[in-house]
Structure formats: C-alpha cells, structure tokens
Amino acid sequence: MSTKVTVELQRLPHAEGLPLPAYQTNDAAGLDLMAAVPENEPLTLASGQYALVPTGLAIALPPGYEAQVRPRSGLAAKHGVTVLNSPGTIDADYRGEIKVILINHGQTAFVVKRGERIAQMVIAPMVQAALVPVSTLSATDRGTGGFGSTGR
Ligand SMILES: O=c1ccn([C@H]2C[C@H](O)[C@@H](COP(=O)(O)OP(=O)(O)OP(=O)(O)O)O2)c(=O)[nH]1
Numbered sequence: 001m002s003t004k005v006t007v008e009l010q011r012l013p014h015a016e017g018l019p020l021p022a023y024q025t026n027d028a029a030g031l032d033l034m035a036a037v038p039e040n041e042p043l044t045l046a047s048g049q050y051a052l053v054p055t056g057l058a059i060a061l062p063p064g065y066e067a068q069v070r071p072r073s074g075l076a077a078k079h080g081v082t083v084l085n086s087p088g089t090i091d092a093d094y095r096g097e098i099k100v101i102l103i104n105h106g107q108t109a110f111v112v113k114r115g116e117r118i119a120q121m122v123i124a125p126m127v128q129a130a131l132v133p134v135s136t137l138s139a140t141d142r143g144t145g146g147f148g149s150t151g152r
C-alpha cells in the first residue's frame with residue numbers, strides 16, 4: 001500500500017446517502033466519484049452532449065498537491081462517455097463543489113443516475129514553477145523539432 005496523504009472531505013447536503021468516494025482495489029490510483037444528481041431526476045446526455053455533473057463533494061488538499069478528475073475507461077469503452085476537460089484540475093485552494101464535465105461521444109443517449117460512478121479522482125503531488133524570462137534557451141539535440149520530427 002502507498003503512503004496516504006490526509007485530505008479533508010466535505011459532503012454537501014445533496015450528497016447525503018451516497019457512499020464516500022473509495023479506492024476500489026488495494027492499489028488503485030483513483031477514487032471513484034459519484035453523480036449527486038437527484039434520485040428522481042437522472043441526467044440524460046444525448047449523443048454529443050456534455051454537462052457539468054455535481055458530485056456533492058468538496059475537499060481541502062494540502063498545499064503542494066492537486067487532484068485530477070479523470071475518465072473511467074469502462075464508461076469510455078462501453079458508452080463513449082468521458083471527461084471533456086480531462087484531466088480536470090482541482091486546485092489545493094479550491095473549496096467549491098467538485099464537478100465533472102462529462103461528455104457523451106457515443107451514438108446513443110447515456111443516462112446518469114444518482115450514485116453512478118462517473119469519473120475518478122487522482123491525488124497527485126505538484127510543483128509550481130518560478131519563471132525566469134531569458135532571451136535564448138540552452139541548446140539541445142532536439143532543438144525546435146517536434147510534432148513528429150523523429151518520424152512516425
Ligand atoms: O473538472 C473540474 C475542473 C475544475 N474544477 C474546479 C476545481 C478547480 O480548482 C476550479 C478551477 O478549475 P480550472 O482552473 O480548471 O478552471 P478555470 O476555467 O481556469 O477557472 P478559474 O478561473 O476559476 O481558475 O474548478 C472542478 O470542480 N472540476
């Protein structure tokens with residue numbers, strides 16, 4: 001098991017009754033996030049449509065960490081449903097509700113029910129850069145080559 005960082009979690013009123021996000025297996029990287037849509041109002045994503053899906057959760061990450069909202073491969077492979085801005089970035093100083101921007105690339109409508117696991121959240125260490133403006137950059141073998149410069 002990896003070392004664990006403590007993350008404060010606030011469950012908002014509309015998350016009542018939903019289980020806490022959980023790692024599904026011992027060494028899973030992602031905590032599954034559930035849709036906190038009303039029980040009697042499932043969210044239908046028509047083909048090509050996207051929506052901001054509430055999770056009913058807010059967190060306080062320690063400084064030096066971020067959370068990434070990533071797609072679940074099962075939803076992508078079976079239904080064409082993924083996270084539009086993947087990976088979504090949750091900043092350590094964000095205290096609002098975590099929302100998932102879900103898009104349906106599939107051919108048929110996809111219905112998001114309350115409690116459905118729609119995405120996963122990976123907690124990761126991050127560094128901030130101290131930018132130093134310069135007039136020329138250090139030379140490298142690659143230089144300015146990119147975008148397929150090494151071949152297909
Ligand atoms: O998938 C996401 C992405 C972001 N957020 C929240 C947490 C994050 O800290 C905040 C801002 O996200 P981001 O910086 O990606 O969006 P922005 O468009 O740059 O908004 P802002 O101007 O508020 O930074 O929105 C989510 O809940 N879900």
Ligand SMILES: [Mg+2]
Nearest residue numbers: 089090091094
């Ligand atoms: Mg931003």
